[in-house]
Amino acid sequence: MSETPLLVARNIHKTYGRFVALAGVDMALARGERRALIGPNGAGKTTLVSVIGGQQPGGAGGTVLFDGRDISGATPQAIARLGIGRTFQISRTFRKLTVLENMLAALLGNGGGAFALSARRLRELRAPALAMLREVGLAEFAREPAEAISHGDRKRLEFGMVLATRPRLLLLDEPTAGMGLAERSALMEMMVRHIAERDITLLFVEHDIDIVFRFADVITVMARGKVFAEGTPAEIAADRAVQDIYLGARH
Amino acid sequence: MRPAESSGAVQWRLVVPAVLGALALLATLGQGAALVITDVLIMVLFASSLNLLTSYGGMVSFGHAAYFGLGAYGLALPLAKLGLPLWAGLALGPLAAALGALAIGALCVRLTHIYFAMLTLACSEIVFTILFQAYDYTGGDTGITKFMAPRLGLDPRLYGALVLAIVSACLLLLWKVVRSPIGLAIRAVGEEPHRAAALGYSPRMVQLVAFVIAGTLAGVAGTLFAVYQGNAFPDYAGIGFTIDALVMVVIGGLHSFAGGVYGAVIYTLLKTFVSRYVTEWELVIGLILLAVVLVSPAGVAGGLGRLGHALGRRSA
Structure with missing residues (x-):
């Protein structure tokens, strides 16, 4: 793995009228990393993916660097040609x-x-x-x-x-949404196998916690348009604040 | 597109009998029938050019007649005002339409859905108004007449055969376009522009290419129509011709290459013959359109496709 991250997002913010979807998100993805993006509905996960992929009409504030190149505000087709592929929440x-x-x-x-x-x-x-x-x-x-x-x-x-x-970076927005338990696992295994074979860096939004903990190297937890926590699955699992806001643990 | 159309091969078993049938009709029927058949053929090309936009490109244009009109005036103006030879006019007609489509298309593809439709309408109204108001150059509402002998002075049957050859060549070209990489890009962008962009396509550029191809072919139809009539009027670029073409495409069948062909044949024949007996022929067309939309939204082509499948299943 190289030292320089493949993707860097700095102070990304996006508002829809008075609603703040992203309130200054910072994130760096190492090459070859498999990063899961989790958080409650409305946390800003899909918005962040769309900002990276260039699918935000009107753009967003902040800077996105891909392999050291500033792609902030670039068109989706230009971003795709640079090597960022994505799937959508509804395929x-x-x-x-x-x-x-x-x-x-x-x-x-x-x-x-x-x-x-x-x-x-x-x-x-x-x-x-x-x-x-x-x-x-x-x-x-x-x-x-x-x-x-x-x-x-x-x-x-x-x-x-x-x-x-x-692609060199793949953005998967809820890749297993709307599928049965067995089907979810099989699909994700297939996807991760191909991603690993091709040495693709992965950022995926997912609600299924089992899938997240099984396939992610690093987890970013978002809440109210901000990064709430970040760490390995073990670190996130041990974070009581995360459990409170997302995992629903009672203590 | 339906899988039946996915092979890419020209359906010669349908095309050859259709062309031979049209030739046989031109040879055996009288001059009056030849005029009607020629009218039908020109409308087939006009409607099919619009079909590229609506059925494949996902763009509903309310201003397609602008390019038909530019094709007609691109022929008539150089001949009448500049005294250029006929061959130059025949080349300049489609060229004027192509340039008009390029200029207007570059503006219109920036918008989508109803906004795209309204912008195409606005642009075609501008073209119509210029043709209608610039009296010194275009003759205004009296149009440009007597700049050439209608139908090149040929027997209507011979001119009909010439039009048949040109329209067949244009439809063949259109079919090749639809089955080519750019055709696949037009269909992809027409259906899901966000997906296409995320795969590296430039949706606006693809849409503009479709717009220019459709406009140029509409221009060829307009040029043929001006030669057929021996005149050019602002109405050729008016909303009436656009609505005619849209109705043809819907009756013939959206999402089918043959939709423009079926629709133009049915609509033009109905308009020609029903109007002889019924003053309110538009009412008849309206009722047919209503029936098609309610009973077979995929139009005549879709209905024939379903019938073919049903018969195939019964014989299997």
């Missing part, structure tokens, strides 16, 4: 396109050639697209419209699409 795929076309679109967006008029580029990308679908277990659905596959499979598809863009 966003191209539902009327087939599963294969979704993957082709992901490879095109990342690899260029999106403005080509010849179908040759699509034929060239077919094999890598099918290979990526096999990696996330969706090859058998290649010809199905994305809207016809299950919620869990759409989560897999969205993850595979982002993985196809070869």
